[in-house]
Amino acid sequence: MDTWEFYTEKLIPALNEGLWMSVLIIVPSAALGVLIGVLAGAGRAAGPPWLRRVLDLYVSVFRGTPLVVQLTMWYYGLPGVSRFLGSILGPMGLPEFTWRFLVLSPYVASVVAFTLCSGAYQSEYIRGAILSIRKGQFQAAKSLGFTDSQTFWSITAPVAMRRALHGCGNEIIYLIKYSSLALLVTIQELTGKSNALASFYFRPLECYLLTALYYLALVSLATFFLRWLENRLRVPGMGMAKTG
Amino acid sequence: MTGRPEGSPPGAAGPPLMEARNITKILGGKLILDDVSLSLNRGEFKVLIGPSGSGKSTLLQCVHFLLIPDGGDVLLEGASAVEMGHKNVCAFRREIGMIFQDFNLFDHLTARDNVAIALRKVKKVPKAAAMARAMGELERVGLADKAGLYPAQLSGGQKQRVSIARAMAMEPKLMLLDEPTSALDPELIGEVLNVIANLARGGMTMLMVTHQIGFARHLVNEINFMEDGRIIERGHPEALLADPASRTATFCSRLSELTGNQ
Ligand SMILES: Nc1ncnc2c1ncn2[C@@H]1O[C@H](COP(=O)(O)OP(=O)(O)OP(=O)(O)O)[C@@H](O)[C@H]1O
Ligand SMILES: [Mg+2]
Numbered sequence: 001m002d003t004w005e006f007y008t009e010k011l012i013p014a015l016n017e018g019l020w021m022s023v024l025i026i027v028p029s030a031a032l033g034v035l036i037g038v039l040a041g042a043g044r045a046a047g048p049p050w051l052r053r054v055l056d057l058y059v060s061v062f063r064g065t066p067l068v069v070q071l072t073m074w075y076y077g078l079p080g081v082s083r084f085l086g087s088i089l090g091p092m093g094l095p096e097f098t099w100r101f102l103v104l105s106p107y108v109a110s111v112v113a114f115t116l117c118s119g120a121y122q123s124e125y126i127r128g129a130i131l132s133i134r135k136g137q138f139q140a141a142k143s144l145g146f147t148d149s150q151t152f153w154s155i156t157a158p159v160a161m162r163r164a165l166h167g168c169g170n171e172i173i174y175l176i177k178y179s180s181l182a183l184l185v186t187i188q189e190l191t192g193k194s195n196a197l198a199s200f201y202f203r204p205l206e207c208y209l210l211t212a213l214y215y216l217a218l219v220s221l222a223t224f225f226l227r228w229l230e231n232r233l234r235v236p237g238m239g240m241a242k243t244g
Numbered sequence: 245m246t247g248r249p250e251g252s253p254p255g256a257a258g259p260p261l262m263e264a265r266n267i268t269k270i271l272g273g274k275l276i277l278d279d280v281s282l283s284l285n286r287g288e289f290k291v292l293i294g295p296s297g298s299g300k301s302t303l304l305q306c307v308h309f310l311l312i313p314d315g316g317d318v319l320l321e322g323a324s325a326v327e328m329g330h331k332n333v334c335a336f337r338r339e340i341g342m343i344f345q346d347f348n349l350f351d352h353l354t355a356r357d358n359v360a361i362a363l364r365k366v367k368k369v370p371k372a373a374a375m376a377r378a379m380g381e382l383e384r385v386g387l388a389d390k391a392g393l394y395p396a397q398l399s400g401g402q403k404q405r406v407s408i409a410r411a412m413a414m415e416p417k418l419m420l421l422d423e424p425t426s427a428l429d430p431e432l433i434g435e436v437l438n439v440i441a442n443l444a445r446g447g448m449t450m451l452m453v454t455h456q457i458g459f460a461r462h463l464v465n466e467i468n469f470m471e472d473g474r475i476i477e478r479g480h481p482e483a484l485l486a487d488p489a490s491r492t493a494t495f496c497s498r499l500s501e502l503t504g505n506q
Contacts, residue, residue: 140348140407142310144362144414145338154365159352235352237396 011197011210018193019214025107025189026179026218029114030172036115037122037168044123045130046156055123062120067178070117075109075185078102110182118175125167129160162233169226176218190214259322261286261449262418267306268315269299276302277313278473284418287447291460291481293495294470300453303470304420307451308340309333320417338366341411343421347403349395349410355382355402356391359410367414381409385439401432405439412443419443421452457496461485467492 044055062070082102089098104112133156141151183192190211198207260283269277276299284290292300305311307318309325312333318325325336349358359378363369369377382388385405395403404424411419424440425433437459444450444463454460460467461481469477469484469492477484477491484492 134348136344136346136348137350139310140342140344140350143308143337143340143342143344144410145334145366146362147334150365154361155350155352162352235396236394238351238394 011207014193014197015190015210015214018188018190021187021189022179025110025114025182026176029111029118029179030175032115033118033122033175034168036119037126040119040123041126042130044127059120059123062117067113067117068181068184071110071113071181071184074104074113075106078104106185106187109185110187114175114179118171121171122168125164125171126160129163130156132163133159162235162238165230165233173219173222176222177215259319260284261321263319264307264316266316267303267313269302269306269311270314271302276473277306280475282468282475284449284451286449289444289450289464290466290468291464292451292453292468292470293455293492298470299473300470301422304422304451304453308342308420309336338414339417341414341416341419343407343411343419343424345423346427347407349403349407351395354392354394355387355398355406358406359413362410363413377413381413385409399432400428401435404428404436408439417449419448419450421450423453425456455499457499469495
């Protein structure tokens, strides 16, 4: 097989399949991660003390342990919990789904792991952005008769969004790259495919180089979009961090 | 009495426009306001002066119910803020405007949106009408040409004028001003004082914390001198300042020694 054919017939079609799988993991993980980050970040910045403590615990666990460990726990660890639950709930006559739901498919385990980890980091940016809003902004809103929810939607949210955008964008770019860990739970995404091809054809250099280019393209696309968004939302003098 | 507009003769029947009754406030375990009472009739302009830490800002915030007093009540046209309850406190605040020392414009909005946003979100005025109103208010403070600029693009004096326009757009019954010029470079103070003087001439009821005694003495009806959480002297500026034994006169002469004006 000559090199050109190897590329067009084998490598590229296989990597394209892997790319599609990667996108299927990255997009929902990023979207849900931002959502969780916003909720957890707002809760940590402005919630009641008990909620803050719960959310701080969530963040310290998910930021404080390696993602590989989290991912393998979701996929390989939970079935053990499920068996244990089953041994208790089964004899009690409960239906099987009450413990079977803990056995996750590789895809669900990956999305759950990436979402929760990403959400923990996102919440840091959101929390910091909310806490950085000067007290005077809230006082002014109060003095004009804003209710708490009017203040949140008119002041807190638009300002915090701008302040957090840069950090949240960076986190999404990390997510694109750590999505490759999904190969550890048997998913044939970009890196998984590339691994398989490299060992099958004994051509690791080409396989991995091309894979790297695929990731570079994904990251460039995300960077371009984030930059566009930052420019659209840019407000003179608001001290939004510049995209590097 | 200078500055008192027609339509509110002294001793007019009916309650004062605003009456703060026996306000006390404790902050950080310390008694910051100690049984302060103060009232303004419609169209009156009163000034609050006193040493730093005497509780002037705290008093304004209590009158506005931005800080809830620990004791006492504020009545606006006879309506009690305490009786209004927690749920309606926003409606109470809406009737009063506040000008802050450091402007507190919304950083993410243009001058025009700063003025329009409360009209739209709080008063639910339709967008086009709110924008037109905002332009009108900016025009009144001489900033129609700056409507599209963000706070970071305005000078301090311009920011303060926008914040006055923002408060005025809500048609407040009472305006509270907390050292509106003390964060400004000297050459920018005049433009803001001009706008405030115009409000006074227009009959706006105002309570202002200021150390600009030269400005105040010709415009205001009363000076209230605060110390340690109490108003310890009150009276017409000419009377207070003419009496060399008054605390107000001593304080003001020390001020002018320090700042070197008047
Ligand atoms: N949140 C707070 N917690 C504890 N103490 C406070 C708080 N806010 C204000 N104080 C204290 O209350 C006192 C009065 O403060 P306030 O700001 O009302 O004074 P002021 O007369 O406006 O002074 P200045 O002329 O410096 O503005 C000060 O001693 C201040 O330290
Ligand atoms: Mg003060």
